[in-house]
Amino acid sequence: MPFTATVLTILPDMFPGPLGHSLAGTALNNGVWGLKTLDIREFASDKHRSVDDTPAGGGPGMVMRADVVGRCVEDAIARQPDVPVIAPTPRGKPLTQQRAKALSEGSGVILLCGRFEGIDERVFDHTFSNGTQIEQVSIGDYVLSGGEMAAMVILDSVVRLLPGVMGAAESESEESFSVDASWDGLLEYPHYTRPREWEGRTIPEVLLSGNHARISAWRRAQAEERTRLWRPDLWEAYEARREASPKGKPRKGRS
Template structure:
């Protein structure tokens, strides 16, 4: 069954954009997934199709109106029944690879793109809309975030990636960052490839990759490392560096 995506946006011309090339573009052309847009302006108010108004309580900027948003969501749901509606907003919880996998395993998604100062909060009470943030940054609108989320989902669809393990041995899949990669040339400006990767000993290579995934996660993403330690059963042997993390926690306390 074709995985379906619909994007509610003020700028439908931004799609498919990057999703029309490379893996996602080929999958779109082959019918692995389908993409449509819902123009938010079509549901605007009055002769000028207004979609926003000044924020209650004062302040800069404009806010997308809840009645406009609700009509657009209702229309998208009517055209694509059964799809979850996800609002791209920095006020939502941060997206995870687990959430992406769950979406990719479903029938698709309707993505609601914010603009200006954001959306009237009442849309989340009036309609079943899930807020989601792709990163702890603020963008000009939700379209770029929607493209990122769709790309993350589409690449996981069956047949999109050439090698199935490509979607498994990656950052976040096991709670850790992925190990580093190397290729030719063997030496570049005095920097070589780790000897173990040229040894042909697959057990040693796997151990090295696991150790680097752990050490890099601990160094670059301590939040992921702490979560990884918490998820380990008490009887499991501590991963490399776990004792150091415990010592750091003790110092912080």
């Protein structure tokens, strides 16, 4: 059974969207992974298929109802009882490469997409029939119109890690935030290709040398420098891990 994602949304026609193209789309068409949608409106109890109501205590906008959303989540869990349920929300834990990797190693995921002012808090407080509570995940410190675009980001970060999607096994191991031991969370080094010269700028000579040891050392130095300058938070964590290694030496697997 391939990795299967089920998206709970009031806008099912948004999917697969970008996920139907490029590597993810090819893998979807080839059955490497599966994508299903559940229309939250199908779980409403009135003739208008209402999913929202005015916020308790007053205020702007509308809030998605706990009873309607809860029924939809329970239905999804009944179909996939052993996968995590994730709601994209700005207040959630930041999405990391490590979390994406862990999700890719499972059998699937259920993604709950909110709209309006959000979802009734009781849905997040509730423990569902299989003992699951909804995991809240953020893709950044900003607000979108709904959870659908964020769900696509989460899915793309996961699907590309599924076996057979990207192709070369080493592609993922040397990317930014890689959990591979040899790169240890550094940002990715710069890439170059033909032409050799463009607008007065040339490919660094070391990359044309054919000396793989020199190339590897250059790439690590570039990754370290970029991380130090662009992401001091990641650099601080990297330095702490390096200092924690015996005599400050790189950990096993590092070039």
